[in-house]
Amino acid sequence: MDYLTEINYQTPEFAEYFDELPLWSARFGIALLERVPLRPGQTILDAGAGSGFLSIELAQRCGETSRVIAVDPWRAAMQRLERKLAHAGLRNVQPIIQDLESAEIPANSVDLIVSNLGLNNFEAPAAALQACFRAARPGARLFLTTNLVGHMDEFYRAYETVLTELGYVDRLPYLAAHVQHRATVESVHHLLREAGFTTVATHTSIFRERYANGSALLRHAFIRVGFMPAWKAIVPAELVQPVFAALEQRLNLEADRQGELSLTIPMACIEAQKPEG
Numbered sequence: 163m164d165y166l167t168e169i170n171y172q173t174p175e176f177a178e179y180f181d182e183l184p185l186w187s188a189r190f191g192i193a194l195l196e197r198v199p200l201r202p203g204q205t206i207l208d209a210g211a212g213s214g215f216l217s218i219e220l221a222q223r224c225g226e227t228s229r230v231i232a233v234d235p236w237r238a239a240m241q242r243l244e245r246k247l248a249h250a251g252l253r254n255v256q257p258i259i260q261d262l263e264s265a266e267i268p269a270n271s272v273d274l275i276v277s278n279l280g281l282n283n284f285e286a287p288a289a290a291l292q293a294c295f296r297a298a299r300p301g302a303r304l305f306l307t308t309n310l311v312g313h314m315d316e317f318y319r320a321y322e323t324v325l326t327e328l329g330y331v332d333r334l335p336y337l338a339a340h341v342q343h344r345a346t347v348e349s350v351h352h353l354l355r356e357a358g359f360t361t362v363a364t365h366t367s368i369f370r371e372r373y374a375n376g377s378a379l380l381r382h383a384f385i386r387v388g389f390m391p392a393w394k395a396i397v398p399a400e401l402v403q404p405v406f407a408a409l410e411q412r413l414n415l416e417a418d419r420q421g422e423l424s425l426t427i428p429m430a431c432i433e434a435q436k437p438e439g
C-alpha cells in the first residue's frame with residue numbers, strides 16, 4: 163500500500179467508517195489488542211469477526227506480511243467489512259462469509275486465533291472450537307473475550323423483584339436460567355480443554371456501563387438489539403408490556419436513589435494454546 167497517499171477525512175466514506183464499532187465490542191476488543199502477539203508474517207483467524215474492526219486493526223498493526231482470515235456468516239456485516247477494506251486499501255484481510263465450522267481453512271495453518279465476544283457465544287461452541295483447533299498450527303495461540311455470569315447484576319435483581327412483586331414467581335426459574343446461561347471462567351476453560359487447547363492465562367476485570375436511568379437503558383438502540391429479545395422472552399408475550407413498565411419504574415427509582423443506573427460487567431480475556439507437536 164502506498165502510505166504516502168493521504169486519506170481525506172472529508173470524504174463521505176471516511177465519515178461512514180469513522181465511528182465504526184459498538185462501544186460494547188470495543189471494551190472487549192481493547193483487552194485483546196493489549197495482549198495478542200503483534201508480529202509480522204502471522205496468519206490470524208478472527209472467529210466471529212462481525213463487521214471486522216478487530217480484523218482490520220490486526221491486519222494493520224501486524225503489517226502487510228501478516229494475513230487475517232475474517233470468518234462470520236453475517237452477510238451484511240461482512241459486506242461492510244469488504245467496503246471498509248476497499249476504503250482503507252487493505253489487501254491482507256480475507257473475509258469468509260460462512261460459519262466457522264464449515265469454512266475451508268487449511269489444517270495447521272493459523273498462528274493466532276482471536277475471537278471478541280464470539281466463540282463461546284456461538285450456537286455450537288464446541289464444534290467451532292474444534293474447527294479452530296484443526297486450523298491452528300501446533301503452538302498457535304488463541305485469545306477470546308467474553309462477558310461473564312454476574313453481567314448486569316443490578317438489572318437482573320430489579321427484574322427478579324418486579325416478577326416477585328407482580329406475582330409472576332413461576333417466571334423466576336426462566337430468569338435464573340437466562341442469568342446462568344452466561345459464561346464462567348470455568349465453563350470457557352472446559353470448552354477449550356475439550357477442544358484440545360491448553361489454557362495459558364486468564365485475565366478477569368470488571369467495568370461499568372452507566373445510564374441516567376432505566377428509561378434511558380431500555381431505549382438504547384444497542385440494548386434493544388443485543389439484549390432486549392432475550393429479556394422479553396423470560397415472560398409470555400402478554401406480560402411483556404406490564405412487566406417492562408414496572409421494571410422501568412423500578413430501575414428509575416434505583417437511579418433516583420443512586421444518582422444514576424450503573425451496571426456491573428465482569429469480563430474475561432482468556433489465552434490458550436494448541437500444544438506443540
Ligand SMILES: C[S@@+](CC[C@H](N)C(=O)[O-])C[C@H]1O[C@@H](n2cnc3c(N)ncnc32)[C@H](O)[C@@H]1O
Nearest residue numbers: 187210211212233234235236261262278279284
Ligand atoms: C457478539 S458478535 C461479535 C462480533 C465482533 N467480534 C465484535 O466484537 O463486534 C458475535 C458474532 O459471531 C458471529 N457468529 C455466530 N455464530 C458463528 C459461527 N458459527 N461462525 C462464525 N461466526 C459466528 C455472529 O454472526 C456475530 O457477528
